[in-house]
Amino acid sequence: MSDLSDPGKSRRFVLSAGGLMLAAAAVGVAGTADAKMPQKGVQYVAKSPKPNMNCGNCASFLAPAACKIVDGVIAPAAYCMVWSPAPKK
Ligand code: SF4
DSSP: OOTTSSSHHHHHHHHHHHHHHHHHHHHHSSSSSSSSSSSGGGGGGGGGGGTOOOOGTTTTETTTEEEBBSSSSTTTOOOOOOOOOOOOO
């Protein structure tokens, strides 16, 4: 898994995640309304390796087991590289 404590790696991570978000946006414009990214393309893992970063607290999570932007069944304890924090309730 990525070590984001290194500024160079962190920058590359942000740039690659940004690229994926742009790709997702392009799919949204050009594709069907329900086109989503494949789990493999966003390095989805069933158990998050990062404390306090998982699908259950991601802005894109759709309870009980789906995601707005990633295809397939999504576990609340999972994680992928386009995770973003859900707004505070
Ligand atoms: S981390 Fe967020 S974007 Fe990634 S699969 Fe989970 S809910 Fe979707």
